[in-house]
Amino acid sequence: MRGKEIQTKDKHIQNLxxxxxxxxxxxxxxxxxxxxxxxxxxxxxxxPKAVVFPKNxxxxxxxxxxxxENNLPFLARGAGTGLSGGAIPLxxxxxxxxxRMKRLLSVDLENxxxxxxxxxxxxxxxxxxxxxxxxxxxxxxxxxxCTIGGNVAENAGGAHCxxxxxxxxxxxxxxxxxxxxxxxxxxxxxxxxxxxYDLLGxxxxxxGTLGIVTKITVRILKNPEAKQTVLxxxxxxxxxxxxxxxIISEGIVPAALEMMDKTAIExxxxxxxxxxxxxxxxxxxxxxxxGISAGIDEQIxxxxxxxxxxxxxxxxxxxxxKERERWWANRKTGFGAMGAISPDYLVQDGVIPRSKLPEVLxxxxxxxxxxxxxxxxxFHAGDGxxxxxxxxxxxxxxxTEKALAAGSECLKVxxxxxxxxxxxxxxxxxxxxxxxxxFNDEEIMAQTNIRDVFNPKNLLNAGKLFPTPGRCxxxxxxxxxxITS
Amino acid sequence: xxxxxxxxxxxxxxTINSLGNYLWSDPPDENKWADCVHCGMCLESCPTYEQxxxxxxxxxxxxxxxxxxxxxxxxxxxxxxxxxFACLDCRACTTAxxxxxxxxxxxxxxxxxxxxxxxxxGWKGVVSKFFLQGVFPNQDRLHLLGSLxxxxxxxxxxxxxxxTRLIHIMPEHLVEMEAILPEVKxxxxxxxxxxxxxxxxxxxxxxxxxLTGCIMDVMFSDINEATINVLTRNxxxxxxxxxQTCCGALHVHAGDREMGRxxxxxxxxxxxxxxxxxxxxxxxxCMLKEYPELFREDPEWRxxxxxxxxxxxxxxxxxxxxxxxxxxxxxxxxxxxxxxxxLAHGQGIREEPRNILRxxxxxxxxxxxxxDRCCGSAGIYNITNPEMAGAILESKMKNVPEDVEIISxxxxxxxxxxxxxxxxxxxxxxxxxxxxxLDWAYQKEDSxxxxxx
Ligand SMILES: Cc1cc2nc3c(=O)[nH]c(=O)nc-3n(C[C@H](O)[C@H](O)[C@H](O)COP(=O)(O)OP(=O)(O)OC[C@H]3O[C@@H](n4cnc5c(N)ncnc54)[C@H](O)[C@@H]3O)c2cc1C
Ligand code: SF4
Ligand code: SF4
Numbered sequence: 001m002r003g004k005e006i007q008t009k010d011k012h013i014q015n016l017x018x019x020x021x022x023x024x025x026x027x028x029x030x031x032x033x034x035x036x037x038x039x040x041x042x043x044x045x046x047x048p049k050a051v052v053f054p055k056n057x058x059x060x061x062x063x064x065x066x067x068x069e070n071n072l073p074f075l076a077r078g079a080g081t082g083l084s085g086g087a088i089p090l091x092x093x094x095x096x097x098x099x100r101m102k103r104l105l106s107v108d109l110e111n112x113x114x115x116x117x118x119x120x121x122x123x124x125x126x127x128x129x130x131x132x133x134x135x136x137x138x139x140x141x142x143x144x145x146c147t148i149g150g151n152v153a154e155n156a157g158g159a160h161c162x163x164x165x166x167x168x169x170x171x172x173x174x175x176x177x178x179x180x181x182x183x184x185x186x187x188x189x190x191x192x193x194x195x196x197y198d199l200l201g202x203x204x205x206x207x208g209t210l211g212i213v214t215k216i217t218v219r220i221l222k223n224p225e226a227k228q229t230v231l232x233x234x235x236x237x238x239x240x241x242x243x244x245x246x247i248i249s250e251g252i253v254p255a256a257l258e259m260m261d262k263t264a265i266e267x268x269x270x271x272x273x274x275x276x277x278x279x280x281x282x283x284x285x286x287x288x289x290x291g292i293s294a295g296i297d298e299q300i301x302x303x304x305x306x307x308x309x310x311x312x313x314x315x316x317x318x319x320x321x322k323e324r325e326r327w328w329a330n331r332k333t334g335f336g337a338m339g340a341i342s343p344d345y346l347v348q349d350g351v352i353p354r355s356k357l358p359e360v361l362x363x364x365x366x367x368x369x370x371x372x373x374x375x376x377x378x379f380h381a382g383d384g385x386x387x388x389x390x391x392x393x394x395x396x397x398x399x400t401e402k403a404l405a406a407g408s409e410c411l412k413v414x415x416x417x418x419x420x421x422x423x424x425x426x427x428x429x430x431x432x433x434x435x436x437x438x439f440n441d442e443e444i445m446a447q448t449n450i451r452d453v454f455n456p457k458n459l460l461n462a463g464k465l466f467p468t469p470g471r472c473x474x475x476x477x478x479x480x481x482x483i484t485s
Numbered sequence: 486x487x488x489x490x491x492x493x494x495x496x497x498x499x500t501i502n503s504l505g506n507y508l509w510s511d512p513p514d515e516n517k518w519a520d521c522v523h524c525g526m527c528l529e530s531c532p533t534y535e536q537x538x539x540x541x542x543x544x545x546x547x548x549x550x551x552x553x554x555x556x557x558x559x560x561x562x563x564x565x566x567x568x569x570f571a572c573l574d575c576r577a578c579t580t581a582x583x584x585x586x587x588x589x590x591x592x593x594x595x596x597x598x599x600x601x602x603x604x605x606x607g608w609k610g611v612v613s614k615f616f617l618q619g620v621f622p623n624q625d626r627l628h629l630l631g632s633l634x635x636x637x638x639x640x641x642x643x644x645x646x647x648x649t650r651l652i653h654i655m656p657e658h659l660v661e662m663e664a665i666l667p668e669v670k671x672x673x674x675x676x677x678x679x680x681x682x683x684x685x686x687x688x689x690x691x692x693x694x695x696l697t698g699c700i701m702d703v704m705f706s707d708i709n710e711a712t713i714n715v716l717t718r719n720x721x722x723x724x725x726x727x728x729q730t731c732c733g734a735l736h737v738h739a740g741d742r743e744m745g746r747x748x749x750x751x752x753x754x755x756x757x758x759x760x761x762x763x764x765x766x767x768x769x770x771c772m773l774k775e776y777p778e779l780f781r782e783d784p785e786w787r788x789x790x791x792x793x794x795x796x797x798x799x800x801x802x803x804x805x806x807x808x809x810x811x812x813x814x815x816x817x818x819x820x821x822x823x824x825x826x827x828l829a830h831g832q833g834i835r836e837e838p839r840n841i842l843r844x845x846x847x848x849x850x851x852x853x854x855x856x857d858r859c860c861g862s863a864g865i866y867n868i869t870n871p872e873m874a875g876a877i878l879e880s881k882m883k884n885v886p887e888d889v890e891i892i893s894x895x896x897x898x899x900x901x902x903x904x905x906x907x908x909x910x911x912x913x914x915x916x917x918x919x920x921x922x923l924d925w926a927y928q929k930e931d932s933x934x935x936x937x938x
Contacts, residue, residue, distance in 0.1 A: 027539065027541070029564055030559075030564075031541070031550065031559060031562075031564035031565050031567075031568075032539070032541045032564070032568075034541075034549065034550060034553055034558065034559065035539075035540035035541040035543075035545075035546035035549055035550060035568075036540055038523065039523075039525075040523060040524055040525055042522075042523045051539075053538055053539070079525055079528055080525055080540065081524065081525040081526075081528075097538065099538035100538045102538075119538075121529060142524070142525070142526065144526060144529055144581070145525050145526055145527075145528045145529045146525075271583050271584060271585060272580075272582060272583050272584070272585050273583065333526065333583030334583075335522070335524055335583075336522060336524040336526050336582065336583030336584050337583045337584060338522060338584070339520040339521060339522040339524075339583070339584025339585075339586065340520065340583075340584050340585060343519045343520075344522065345522055
């Protein structure tokens with residue numbers, strides 16, 4: 001559109017533009033860059049040096065090589081829906097946006113796998129194969145927009161990961177551009193469980209710090225024969241969480257088992273996809289079972305019985321696909337819905353043993369009172385992945401800091417009860433310091449050592465995932481470097 | 486719907502009339518972007534993001550930039566204007582956004598600021614001034630233009646021009662437009678100039694006023710005729726207030742909010758006595774419903790605008806809600822339906838027009854994938870941003886099923902654009918307004934009856 005030529009003297013910009021094919025494939029003006037100063041995590045902001053839009057692996061490799069040779073920091077970006085700041089250019093990086101590499105390269109139904117480019121949007125995969133009776137299981141709530149490349153980097157999970165596992169369980173092969181520009185392939189031919197170290201497992205969830213994924217072979221599944229969805233309203237959180245435990249101990253493995261608390265319900269009902277939940281309940285459960293038709297009714301029966309035993313106020317089964325979709329749209333837009341009741345929100349991502357839920361929610365309530373900030377809770381109850389959403393107003397002085405502190409305390413509670421500080425959103429910038437809740441210095445250093453094997457100059461996505469430098473870990477590392485050099 | 490009453494009731498966010506680097510009154514409304522949590526759920530809905538993959542051309546990016554100007558981080562300049570004006574105003578993002586952010590409203594307010602900071606120059610300026618200020622609001626000139634067009638079509642001049650390739654002097658995208666201009670018939674406002682009311686056939690059940698639209702009445706007068714036919718057929722007396730004018734949508738989209746207000750006031754006055762205002766152009770209907778947005782800083786007119794907007798109804802919804810007579814004659818054809826942005830995203834009307842089509846015996850509706858994706862028409866967008874509009878049209882046409890004879894929709898702008906698509910990509914569908922089909926079915930029924938009788 002605007003300008004047919006590069007209007008800057010900066011030679012790096014000119015050279016990068018040449019690699020990616022000209023002015024349409026690079027952004028370098030402040031007005032354009034500003035749209036890239038953060039991702040779904042908006043508390044930290046920083047302008048990138050430039051954003052490039054490569055069309056293929058070769059261009060990615062050349063951009064990376066150029067950055068590496070010229071010591072320009074760089075990072076990968078998908079749709080920018082990450083919630084922990086992984087795609088924020090803290091060091092004025094060159095952002096390598098993969099959204100134009102968005103093709104579905106092949107579908108192999110016989111071997112149940114598909115090959116996609118990293119910018120391919122999650123939901124589109126299922127949409128492209130559903131008419132043939134297949135789907136892609138990992139379904140983060142952001143699946144309408146987030147990229148499979150971003151999913152690999154964050155090892156994304158979703159409502160249906162209780163039964164089917166998170167992204168890492170569905171990745172069969174990757175093509176990766178290493179931080180020096182070399183192109184490698186892991187998991188050749190999409191054959192799972194190759195001998196040697198599990199590099200696929202290492203790369204998946206590495207938050208874009210080890211390499212840039214340029215091609216992905218994923219596992220696809222056959223659509224379950226039948227599916228039923230239940231919605232249950234509870235007057236007490238403790239009853240709802242007991243019901244969750246009971247369902248699992250009955251031996252049922254639901255495809256999804258989700259919980260929302262009162263504040264979360266208020267938000268989704270005020271937003272774009274209301275269902276008409278009663279406003280005075282304390283918690284709701286959304287439960288889905290799938291599989292072969294024969295067993296489904298029996299399972300639904302069991303679930304209804306469990307809910308009744310736990311004093312459910314009302315429980316119903318979705319009457320048709322439309323109703324089911326409405327329930328899910330309401331749930332899946334839960335984060336965005338916070339916008340309807342609060343100017344800003346900070347979503348946390350802890351994991352807790354299911355049995356501790358009532359205790360944890362009680363402690364989160366105390367944190368909420370202490371900081372004077374409302375906290376909504378959305379919970380992948382089946383696998384204990386809790387999302388406290390701290391509601392705040394960044395325009396009020398000091399409130400952002402309060403929200404951050406409250407969020408951190410929530411994670412501390414999760415770690416204290418024997419859980420973890422991230423289930424699926426990653427560490428990014430947001431939870432660097434909280435890594436200390438679960439790892440000691442040696443453990444953290446062991447991990448940065450691995451990073452250094454792949455990313456020795458630390459030009460790729462530096463400053464993410466591990467506690468900020470200057471603290472003891474990095475000091476020790478420096479000492480080690482002195483010793484070894 | 487994109488218009489939220491709660492927002493309108495709130496006092497304007499800023500009582501001094503400027504905000505950050507927005508120096509004029511009526512700046513973008515803080516309350517609108519306050520809802521945006523930067524989640525990105527709107528990205529894939531946006532046609533310009535689909536084309537470019539660039540955040541500044543996405544709803545989230547646009548909201549972010551608009552907010553950044555208010556925060557003083559950006560100036561209102563060319564570089565800011567680019568993403569703001571490349572927006573199609575298609576409102577797909579409003580449907581997708583879980584937090585109900587009114588991106589379209591923000592874009593229009595930002596455009597208002599840009600146009601005041603940097604008035605248009607060059608040919609775009611000339612075109613835009615000529616049409617927006619000179620022609621659309623001026624009935625006589627529009628009619629003159631229409632007559633010229635008619636003469637041009639009737640006299641064979643059109644053929645000559647096309648044959649001699651004289652036409653190639655025009656920029657390519659205008660040539661494409663020229664080729665599909667509909668044949669002009671007599672505007673209904675002229676035709677019914679002396680009729681106070683067009684009486685219902687049979688017993689009068691209700692009285693409605695019709696917005697005839699500016700371009701609509703000149704270029705698509707047959708659709709207005711069809712609208713009147715189906716209304717009277719269903720027991721409605723129809724009045725056509727003579728002092729009504731252009732709805733102002735094109736002006737507001739282009740950032741000329743002052744002219745928008747002027748036209749709005751004239752229409753509010755013109756339809757003062759009406760109980761229902763029926764519109765058959767989705768873009769106009771959406772604008773009329775959003776008049777209150779133009780008067781955020783003028784409580785007296787805002788109130789009038791709110792009262793007026795409550796009376797506005799799209800023809801398809803009105804027919805549907807008043808239980809229209811189901812046609813009995815058969816029209817055997819395969820139809821696909823395109824959701825005009827300002828009907829589906831702007832007014833939340835999706836099922837009503839489809840139900841009307843379904844009610845016609847013999848009609849088979851074929852599903853169009855991504856039916857509610859913008860066709861790239863978007864007011865005069867295809868004149869001002871031809872490249873983007875062309876790319877968007879191309880991806881729209883790919884979704885039109887091969888084996889249909891008719892593409893139906895509820896907006897004249899889309900009809901022109903889709904007709905252009907049919908021509909450009911060598912397809913052979915007819916482009917028809919939903920009410921036209923209903924009208925044809927009624928007419929066929931009548932002629933069958935007459936034949937029998
Ligand atoms: C409303 C909402 C709901 C969400 N729900 C869920 C949920 O249910 N489950 C869940 O797991 N997450 C969820 N998320 C978080 C987010 O959507 C996921 O982390 C997603 O995987 C990010 O994908 P993306 O394409 O947006 O990546 P980005 O945000 O662009 O990037 C995320 C990280 O991945 C890196 N990266 C991106 N592409 C590549 C690549 N090709 N190669 C190497 N590194 C790369 C980036 O450098 C960055 O560090 C949600 C987010 C939002 C806004
Ligand atoms: S406009 Fe809506 S969907 Fe888009 S980023 Fe903002 S809140 Fe999310
Ligand atoms: S109105 Fe349409 S073009 Fe504009 S930002 Fe929204 S989706 Fe994109």
